[in-house]
Amino acid sequence: MKDGFISVACGAPKLRLADCAYNAEQTFQMMRSAEKAGAKVLVLPELGLTGYTCGDLFYQDALLREAEEALKTVLAATRNLEVVTALGMPLRVHNELYNCAVIIQKGKILGVVPKTHLPNYGEFYEKRWFAPAPPEPESLPLLGQEFVTFGAGQVFRCENVPGLALGFEICEDLWAPDPPSVQMARDGATIVGNLSASNDLVGKDAYRRQLVTMQSAKLLCGYAYSSAGAGESTSDLVFGAHQLIAEDGTLLAERRFEGGLLLSEIDVQRLCYERRRTQALGEGTGNDGCEETFSLTEGRTKLTRCVSPMPFVPEGKEDRDARCREILLLASLGLKQRLEHTGAKTAVVGLSGGLD
Template sequence: MISFFTPYRHDFVRIAACVPRIEVADPTFNADRTLELLRQGHQERIALMVFPELGISAYAIDDLLHQDALLKAVEHALSRLAEESADLFPAFVVGAPLRLDGRLYNAAVVIHAGRILGVVPKAYLPNYREFYERRHFAPGASIREQMITLAGLQVPFGVDLLFRSAGSCAFTFHVEICEDMWVPQPPSTTAALAGAEILLNLSASNITIGKAEDRRLLCGSQSMRCIAAYAYSAAGPGESTTDLAWDGHGGIFEDGLRLAETGRFPPDSTMAVADIDLGRLRQERMRRVTFRDCADELKVVPGNFRIVPLHLDAPEEALALRRPIERFPYVPADPAKLAENCYEAYNIQVQGLAKRLQATRTEKVVIGVSGGLDSTQALLVCCRAMDKLGLPRTNILAYTLPGFATSEGTKGNAWALMRALGVTASEIDIRPAARQVLKDLGHPFAEGEPAYDVTFENVQAGLRTDYLFRLANHHRGIVVGTGDLSELGLGWCTYGVGDQMSHYNVNASVAKTLIQHLIRFVAASGDVDEDTANILYAILATEISPELVPQDASGQIQSTEAMIGPYALQDFNLYYLTRYGFRPSKIAYLSWQAWRDKEAGTWPPNIPETSHRAYELGEIKKWLRVFLSRFFTSQFKRTAMPNGPKISSGGSLSPRGDWRAPSDAGPGIWLAELEDGVPDAESS
């Protein structure tokens, strides 16, 4: 049985972009260096490896390409590569000049398990600036349904080949060569529409100033358009530098994301290795219906290609995952990207609210301010929206509504923030009304008993919403909601009250882990003075609590995360369940990879030190179980959620947008898959 702790169990396949050291016009030396990397790939359980264009002969050898001795040596080297790789795990592709019917082709040779499987000619030959490939080679763009003899066997030859593994490590890949990627419609586009999931490019690509970034742009954009992995390998150390230079640039991209890259100008052989998430690519192709529409429009079907089979079985042993996993999928670790995301998210919220006010011809908003994260961010958005519309901030009617468990700290922060922002601030003590409601209900608390049940909590939450909606009626305004995406996902919101219901909710698509950074973004933006920024930092330092139940005898407050789990883990679970539809065992595996090591990976800037902790697999499984149970049973709350702008490509839970689901579905099959698919501990 394949171990839970290997990426191959979770729809990953390991690939490599290889840059061997070569010698000019020395196929024996070049085959030796190729075999060295192949043996390394075997040890590292790499399933698919791509080598540079014409790597067996060298690329920059000019008219030596027409020398019979060289071409025979190349053919011998290919036979040797096939023979000596018979017991090696990887399938691999090498570049070589090959003859057929009186023509010479710049070709990619696919080899696995001791057999040459097929040969793909370069479709488009550059013949401009420093390139003059048509002097030596024939173009291959029109070659289909042909065969070529190599190593004593006839094998498929043409641009109409897809290579497909039928083993337990199942995937389909396509091969193109260098210039093929630079043309308006690369051959890999049609191949992807026909089913290729991994696209390989054998390149030589001499280096000039700025060209590396061009390659990244092309590879990344092609992988995104094709919803595929794209592995690119270019010539490196040993190539002729008569008139050109080479930087050995190899890289691996997946749906626009750069996963791995070689160091440039390496002194010796090197390779970039990454685990490709085939499950993610397959989910994306299934969801993006325009991908199939394009295939239909262009009349692309698998029958347009010859399928060349191979058989790869996934390694069963535990392996370390070779790709970065963001601990906070809604919060990028890169500081520049995080700053850009915060700028965009904040302004999306502001634009959404401003438009709603214009559309409803409303000039006032009503908001409850608790001194917690969500209401703080919503209040900041209200202020910026009023500024944008040229309205006074006094049109923001902000209320703190203390209840039985409201602390002096959060209440003080709420008042300090409202005063600092210049809004119309008021306080309504909900306790007298709550006591009356509890008395009318015959609740034990009304008789002096410490009965802190769900009724006790929801009477307070409901009254706050009642007041806010009636205040909005009274002042001809709208209620701005404060509940965030994480709370909606976990059902951590009382049905019909302010964290679920409002006239417009600016936070509805913002995860809890991101809201903290939005507040930091405003605090550091210069749009608020130093005193206001210090208030915001004080709010950020406050433990997350609904403050509906009084402290216990030991002074312990009602902790949200103690009941529903750490938001760091639950936002991770929410993202991968709703964005990609991953099964729970895969989510648990990814979470374990991201969170098992306190020191590994990167952290977004300004994450509190208390968040810098590791989670064991048992904890991850426990909180994922909680998440699944709460997520599915809370759908009815999301079905009735108010309007609010979508913020992140990670998705929203709006029933009019990213997430449409029945309120009657239960978590049974997801919980069963979690229990069956995830061990209780690392040693299991």
């Protein structure tokens, strides 16, 4: 966390459909690996404790009970882990079933974020099983904890790392015209995690990459996207474990068809600076009805992301030549406009690299 860098991880554990005990073990093992690697935030796939493609098994009480038992197992096994983890599971609330991200740390549930936008087209049938997030958050008892906030749009703010605030949305939430992450960023979230189960089609990875990088640019945030992997591929759908980490429009790290952990570092200090400079979002005061806090042990962050020694000079010759042509064209157009405006017939031009 030195100089504002926060280590973030996306994970795609091995998975067996409807085998919640097995999935719980794979989940806490991945959390331990993330902690060992120095990650402070870990995002796991959508409905990872049961599997996304369980279909009508989501109606079964047995599966829902096993999912809650799996969450208990994960909490008990990770009570000494500091990494803030978002894992996916179905959860019953007031006899409605929700597709949820459960945010945990040190064996405690920090909050539960239900999915807002449910896809119900093509190969997706989520409205058959799940209800969308309710309009207002509420507190409810869950697995022995008396008060757990349940609702979309929550912001999880770190008490001892300035500027670090987390928000989470689920898969289709990003593809919708009004993603929950927009309001979360306005409320101060500087890192957004997305738990996803987006199947792979030819060309879909490029569109997904554009969505993630553009959302991080629009919201001046870090964005960590973790999609489901091969364990889901039991029918004609293929899931490629697409993992992406972006910061302010720049793709920092990416992995497909491999599973495991993807790590990079988000420069939260820089994001806060950009928000102050542009006044687009500000640093946010948070939503009083939808905010939880956590703490982290401060220490040095080992950088794995690429830092270019010449950030304004493209590396490849073709890109470099194109950049030079564009600079010359822009300078020429600016000069042309000045000469036309002043009515000058002749001119002596000195190029200094500045406003000249």
